[in-house]
Amino acid sequence: MVWYVIRTKPKHEIKTSELLKDFGMEVYCPVITEVRQWSDRKKKVSVPLFNSYIFVRSTEKNRKEVFNAPGVIGFLNWLGKPAIAREEEINEIMSWLNNDYLSNYKIQEIKEGDRVTFSKGNIKSEEAIVQEVGKRKVKLFLPEIGWLLTADISEIR
Template sequence: MKNWYVVYTKPKWEKKVAEKLIEVGIECYCPLITQMRQWSDRKKAIEVPLFNSYVFVQLEDGNRNSVFQVSGVVRYLFWLGKPAIVKDGEIEIIKTSLKAPNISDISVTSIQVGDRIKLETGAFSNQDAIVQEISNTYYTLVLESLGCVLKIKYK
């Protein structure tokens, strides 16, 4: 069975790595978005990767080392000690979302200690929180308005 894995690339090599992976027969996906860039003399729309230094590859578990024949590939992204596997449905969601006509500007950021966030679901929905700690299995959030600390376990 083929799984989608995340390959970490050299900075700014995502499109080159994706092209070379396709050339050697490895199915891959590098989601691109169009952004307007301003130079001193002009503006130009350019395609940039949605995820910096990441390319998704789909292959058999036994063939995972074949990606290293392509220059620019650094390593696989790991999650809890194993190569991170992305579900087919998640790849389809990314593809579908990027085809939506009303998308103008997208950026992907990770949550970091000290960030202020708004909880969107669950018992504490619509509560503002400050990220106090991030571990491999949980987030610790401070809910100032309720005067409590919330520990959220994730899978």
């Protein structure tokens, strides 16, 4: 069984993952908590880490069962085949979201275009390219999997 990357309708990631779980599939929809401002209040809400993408663990034979959920658009393709996320990549995303080791990192004077290498975790020695640096977030491009990761760095400075 492998993790397939599924494209969903916009703003349907969480609902689609819940429907697929109800169908008995193993689904992972990484979410983060953000504070949203309305005119009369602030509220913490859970939002997907990757807009319009979820992960489904399935066999090649059963992978088309994802189309039973109405929010599924299709598979993310890479080189003409359905994209597969490695188990260690899924575990690394889970670790990031659980802050398993982020307290050990110290970021100093990074700028756009810098190449950084992870020194710990399941993607140890993997290289990322800094795309954008803000006061509280940094965007990293992971060329091996073709993803742009936005990480909150306010707690690790």
